Amino acid sequence: MTSFVDYLxxxxxxxxxxxxxxxxxxxxxxxxLFNRIQAGAKTTTLGTLLILLGAGFLHxxxxxxxxxxxxxxxxxxPLSSQVLARAAHRVGIEKSSKTTVDMLAKDLAKTKxxxxxxxxxx
Amino acid sequence: xxxRSKLKKNIRDRAVLFVTLLLFWIMxxxxxxxxxxxxxxxxxxxxxxxxxxxxxxxxxxxxxxxxFAAGLFxxxxxxxxxxxxxxxxxxxILSPSLPIKPGIVKVRTRLKSKMGRLMLANSITLTPGxxxxxxxxEWLYVHCVxxxxxxxxxxxxxxxxxxxxxxxxxxx
Numbered sequence: 001m002t003s004f005v006d007y008l009x010x011x012x013x014x015x016x017x018x019x020x021x022x023x024x025x026x027x028x029x030x031x032x033l034f035n036r037i038q039a040g041a042k043t044t045t046l047g048t049l050l051i052l053l054g055a056g057f058l059h060x061x062x063x064x065x066x067x068x069x070x071x072x073x074x075x076x077x078p079l080s081s082q083v084l085a086r087a088a089h090r091v092g093i094e095k096s097s098k099t100t101v102d103m104l105a106k107d108l109a110k111t112k113x114x115x116x117x118x119x120x121x122x
Numbered sequence: 123x124x125x126r127s128k129l130k131k132n133i134r135d136r137a138v139l140f141v142t143l144l145l146f147w148i149m150x151x152x153x154x155x156x157x158x159x160x161x162x163x164x165x166x167x168x169x170x171x172x173x174x175x176x177x178x179x180x181x182x183x184x185x186x187x188x189x190f191a192a193g194l195f196x197x198x199x200x201x202x203x204x205x206x207x208x209x210x211x212x213x214x215i216l217s218p219s220l221p222i223k224p225g226i227v228k229v230r231t232r233l234k235s236k237m238g239r240l241m242l243a244n245s246i247t248l249t250p251g252x253x254x255x256x257x258x259x260e261w262l263y264v265h266c267v268x269x270x271x272x273x274x275x276x277x278x279x280x281x282x283x284x285x286x287x288x289x290x291x292x293x294x
Binding site for chain 1: 146149150152204205207208211212214215216220222224225226228243244245247248251252253254255256263265267
């Protein structure tokens, strides 16, 4: 027997899946690692949350566990993206030619310059 | 006197950690049966005694009614931004010319607490077109899909201000 709630759950599942698909497409289309992480981090968070919500409508008895999964996802997903981006920047992954400004690299170069000059003068 | 208040804070931190862990255990098991509860208490207690790093969602949380209200508004705003960011990204990905202008800009935060800064960095990562790359004290380096300006003040109000006003009340 299909009820309104079942339809709603199914709809949410489809919506979540389409966001995940867009995320995958974004990873293929984006020019460099940082932009790919952007595409991956946002779409997987919302996509998975929608899928969890849809599953919650279809199986209300899973509610608590789905909520827990959602919470973990909300805190770990952006964190892992950040750490990946930071590691990539430290290793010096090539940025896309469209990149306009990189203040982090500029600041790092500045502090490195200061350190080098300090060593020479002492 | 100071060591005493420190001890009090330590005990409070550990109690909060214990309760959080036990709550997660109960939610994961989905039962209040006495045997699973005993195992849960034993495990949470040993973790609480062995590890005491105080960084939890609650240790720096100001438990005032105002903070709870700010928390609610924060989550409402957060989900709104998350949905917005997904549609914005979808529009960029689906347009054939791929209209991006990426760059890493620097913004400053007024938040002092570790937890507040962590939440801010996480929130920025999930909002339209921004990704936190590096945290350095009060400075956050943020990667943007489209850089509108390179002025620190302007970018700060654009990216940070929305979340900061809520987080400031919650964590300070």
